[in-house]
Amino acid sequence: MKATSMFLATALAALALTGEARAQGLPGIIENYYPAQLAPGQTTTLNLAIPNGRQNMLTGLEIAPAAGVTVGMPKASDVREGVIWYQIPITVTTDASAGKRTLVAVGTAGKTLPVDITIPDHALMISNLKATSAPANGKTVEFQFTAAEQGTGTLGTEPMAWFSLNCGQTPEVGVVKGKVANGVVTASIPHPRTITGPAAPTFAAKCELQVHATDAAGVESNPITAPMEFK
Numbered sequence: 001m002k003a004t005s006m007f008l009a010t011a012l013a014a015l016a017l018t019g020e021a022r023a024q025g026l027p028g029i030i031e032n033y034y035p036a037q038l039a040p041g042q043t044t045t046l047n048l049a050i051p052n053g054r055q056n057m058l059t060g061l062e063i064a065p066a067a068g069v070t071v072g073m074p075k076a077s078d079v080r081e082g083v084i085w086y087q088i089p090i091t092v093t094t095d096a097s098a099g100k101r102t103l104v105a106v107g108t109a110g111k112t113l114p115v116d117i118t119i120p121d122h123a124l125m126i127s128n129l130k131a132t133s134a135p136a137n138g139k140t141v142e143f144q145f146t147a148a149e150q151g152t153g154t155l156g157t158e159p160m161a162w163f164s165l166n167c168g169q170t171p172e173v174g175v176v177k178g179k180v181a182n183g184v185v186t187a188s189i190p191h192p193r194t195i196t197g198p199a200a201p202t203f204a205a206k207c208e209l210q211v212h213a214t215d216a217a218g219v220e221s222n223p224i225t226a227p228m229e230f231k
Contacts, residue, residue, distance in 0.1 A: 029113045030105050031083050036116070037220045038069070039123045041094035041150075048074075048105060049083045056109040058086050063103050063117065068096025092119055122151025124221040126213050131228040132186070136205070139194055141165070144186045145224065147213060155180055156216030161187040164210045165228070168202030178213070185213065205230050 032049040050058050058074045072089035079085075098121035102114035126147045133142035143163075149155055158177040165172040172192045178185040192201040207230070212223040 028110075030103075030115050032085075033103070033115065033117075035220050037118045037120055038090055038092045039220075039222070040068075040092050040096050040098070040119060041123060042222065043072075043089050043091040046088045046090050048086050048088060050086065050105060050107055050112075051083050052109065054084070056107040058084070058105055058107050060106045061088055061090075061103060062106060062111075063090070063101050064114075065097070065101060068093040068119075069101075120153075120217070120219045122149060122153035122217075122219060124149055124153060124155070124213060124215050124219050126185075126211070126221045126224055129209065129211055129224045129226040131209065131226070134228055134230045135191075136230045137193070138191050140188045141191055141228075142186065142188050143209060143211070143226075143228075144184055145211060145213075146183055147180070147185050147215075147221070148183060149215065153219055154216045155185075159185055159216070160214045161185065162212050162214070163187075163189055165189065165192060165201065165207055166210070167192060167204040167207035170199065170202045172201035203230075 030048060031051045034047050035044065038044045048058070050056055060074065061071045063069050063071060070091040074086040074088045077085045077087060096119055098119050100116050100118050103117045104114050105112040124147065126145045129143065129145040131141065131143045147155055147159065157180055159180065160175055161178045162175045163173065172189070172195065174189065176187050176189055178187040192203045195201055207228045208225060209228045210223055210225045213221040
């Protein structure tokens with residue numbers, strides 16, 4: 001019981017601290033944002049949280065240098081403890097210069113302090129996600145996906161697979177090391193029924209699995225989603 005609870009706590013902490021969210025926690029700046037990378041030749045949806053709720057509505061983003069980057073219109077979603085989350089599509093051209101840039105959120109109360117965002121020098125694309133083993137009463141869930149590097153990247157022998165298994169109210173989230181063979185990455189995660197404690201994930205027969213990966217250089221892939229059924 002302690003082991004499974006510890007896994008979930010560790011996975012949640014890793015997910016929050018590595019890349020997928022950059023917590024700030026102070027007024028006047030960006031509260032949270034992810035991903036922290038914008039892949040060249042793609043449109044990425046940036047998730048961004050602005051504090052002070054409806055007193056500081058987001059009106060736009062500024063990315064500098066701006067060359068090769070087009071920012072779409074922000075769309076507000078849910079409000080969590082006075083913080084409004086927004087989704088903003090950002091398109092990066094294939095010839096955009098790689099490296100760090102700064103991102104500033106522009107709201108009705110003014111501009112935030114800048115945060116870093118990176119355009120990597122290569123892209124990692126994943127596809128064909130599917131569960132290969134999902135027994136109703138097993139100890140693990142197995143899945144696989146196809147991975148392909150575009151540019152100078154190296155997938156490595158153990159790419160990281162970030163996952164969210166949503167079977168209801170509380171998803172199971174975390175990160176595990178995958179194994180690569182002929183461009184196919186396989187990974188194993190704890191069965192949701194084996195995780196206990198206050199933050200235990202909801203279990204149901206039909207679920208949705210979302211995955212994205214990071215390669216040896218820490219470059220993030222696109223996210224992919226697939227239905228999954230426990231049998």
